Amino acid sequence: MKQCSPEATARVGDHVADRLCAAARQVHSPVCVGLDPVLERLPDEIRSSACDPGSTVDAIESFCLGVLDSIVGHIAVVKFQSACFERHGAVGVQMMSRLIDAAKERSLLPILDAKRGDIGISASHYAVAGRALGCDWITINGWLGVDGISPFLENNGGAFVLVRTSNPSGEQMQNLVLEDGRTVSEAMADLVVDLGSSHIGDSGYSSLGAVVGATHPAELSSFRERLGNSILLLPGYGAQGGTAEGIRPCFDKDGLGAVVTSSRGIIYSFADKSGDWKKSVQEAAAAFSDEIGSISGMRS
Numbered sequence: 001m002k003q004c005s006p007e008a009t010a011r012v013g014d015h016v017a018d019r020l021c022a023a024a025r026q027v028h029s030p031v032c033v034g035l036d037p038v039l040e041r042l043p044d045e046i047r048s049s050a051c052d053p054g055s056t057v058d059a060i061e062s063f064c065l066g067v068l069d070s071i072v073g074h075i076a077v078v079k080f081q082s083a084c085f086e087r088h089g090a091v092g093v094q095m096m097s098r099l100i101d102a103a104k105e106r107s108l109l110p111i112l113d114a115k116r117g118d119i120g121i122s123a124s125h126y127a128v129a130g131r132a133l134g135c136d137w138i139t140i141n142g143w144l145g146v147d148g149i150s151p152f153l154e155n156n157g158g159a160f161v162l163v164r165t166s167n168p169s170g171e172q173m174q175n176l177v178l179e180d181g182r183t184v185s186e187a188m189a190d191l192v193v194d195l196g197s198s199h200i201g202d203s204g205y206s207s208l209g210a211v212v213g214a215t216h217p218a219e220l221s222s223f224r225e226r227l228g229n230s231i232l233l234l235p236g237y238g239a240q241g242g243t244a245e246g247i248r249p250c251f252d253k254d255g256l257g258a259v260v261t262s263s264r265g266i267i268y269s270f271a272d273k274s275g276d277w278k279k280s281v282q283e284a285a286a287a288f289s290d291e292i293g294s295i296s297g298m299r300s
Helices: 016-027 053-071 082-086 090-105 120-132 150-156 168-174 184-196 217-226 245-250 277-296
Strands: 031-035 077-081 109-116 137-140 158-164 208-212 232-234 258-262
Touching: 016 077, 016 109, 016 158, 031 053, 031 277, 053 090, 053 277, 077 082, 077 090, 077 258, 082 090, 082 109, 090 109, 109 120, 120 137, 120 150, 150 158, 150 184, 158 168, 158 184, 158 217, 168 184, 184 208, 184 217, 208 217, 217 232, 217 245, 232 245, 245 258, 245 277, 258 277
Parallel strands: 031 077, 031 258, 077 109, 109 137, 137 158, 158 208, 208 232, 232 258
Antiparallel strands: none
């Protein structure tokens, strides 16, 4: 168990958005791999060892460590899908905490993809819990307004608010038009900008970012302009249909301003292939990093 309080990890002049930008510059590409481990999709050699709940957790942890080792040097950020670990109970959460530590030891910046959403003291508890696990960034649902967002920004914390999600049915609510002519997602984007404006680092970006799906290329340019100093977290690239050309408007002149995430296309790239599964993951991560690095302008 970690002994230092989450609040003690905040350091003056060490802004979370600045660290995120620095991580992207380190690998010359603003890329993130989503770690969404599912037992049934693990390599045969690992899955075959999972014969009981205890060995299942061991198998998943072994796979995740292999992924982390394979993406080092190519990927800046790792997004931990909390649900994939929480489903295994307390031992799953403990495993996730160890893996977050392992990611940081490999100079990979972790994001907790938990999509938390509550108000008041409950939101504060969720924010502290994310920091206790070792993540300065967390995804959150902003539906409850400022009360449900502000606690995550305390003590130099960072959060990505769901604005325009990548799932097909997201438009059922997010594209509804309000009386003032804005869509629900546009109103959420404006809230993110207003609240995040007092949390901007030396990089010019805020510790309050926005989740905007790469599966909506026609809307990305508008959201990039609307969200100003907010970093965009772009899910849906690759397996879900998002393309490199579609996300081109999301980056500034230095290749910053957005982080593109891919999960299944990287961590399960070995499917239907023979040979070393780790090599397949490494090659997929390298190709992903090179493509996004080029499209963002970080690589020539």
